[in-house]
Amino acid sequence: MAVVMSMRWAGVTPEQYNAVRDAVDWEEIPSAGGQVHVAWFDEQGLCVTDVWESPQAFEAFLAQRLTPAVEKAGIAGTPEVSFSPLHRRFVAPGVSGAE
Numbered sequence: 562m563a564v565v566m567s568m569r570w571a572g573v574t575p576e577q578y579n580a581v582r583d584a585v586d587w588e589e590i591p592s593a594g595g596q597v598h599v600a601w602f603d604e605q606g607l608c609v610t611d612v613w614e615s616p617q618a619f620e621a622f623l624a625q626r627l628t629p630a631v632e633k634a635g636i637a638g639t640p641e642v643s644f645s646p647l648h649r650r651f652v653a654p655g656v657s658g659a660e
Contacts, residue, residue, distance in 0.1 A: 563596065563647040566611040566619050570640035573607035577634050584630035588659045592626065594618025597650070607640075616644045 578600060582588070587595065594614040601608050613619045 562615070563650070564613055564616055564619075564644045565647050566609070566613055566616070566642065566644055568607070568609040568611075568640045568642050569605070570607040570609075570636075570638065571605050572638055573636055575602055577636050578602075578607055580634045581627070581630045581636070584633060585626050587626070592618070592622040595622060597652075612647060612650060619644075 587598070595611065595618065596614065597610075597612040599610045611619065
């Protein structure tokens with residue numbers, strides 16, 4: 562069953578996020594089990610909402626690809642991460658790709 566992963570990571574900057582995104586290259590080489598990724602920033606730092614096929618798929622991505630890039634970018638601290646079962650997903654017609 563697909564899950565929604567919510568993450569908040571205090572202190573992470575847009576520049577750090579972009580460095581990790583470039584290093585991991587998840588837009589060109591999608592992660593197994595990753596379905597949707599949305600990221601934004603508030604006054605505290607990075608906020609992410611993803612849809613994954615399972616928590617285990619996210620954990621594998623975290624261990625194999627994300628953690629090494631986070632360490633290389635010098636990002637400190639630990640994110641708050643939670644999972645919830647996906648109830649419904651809708652993608653508007655004509656919406657695709659990264660922005």
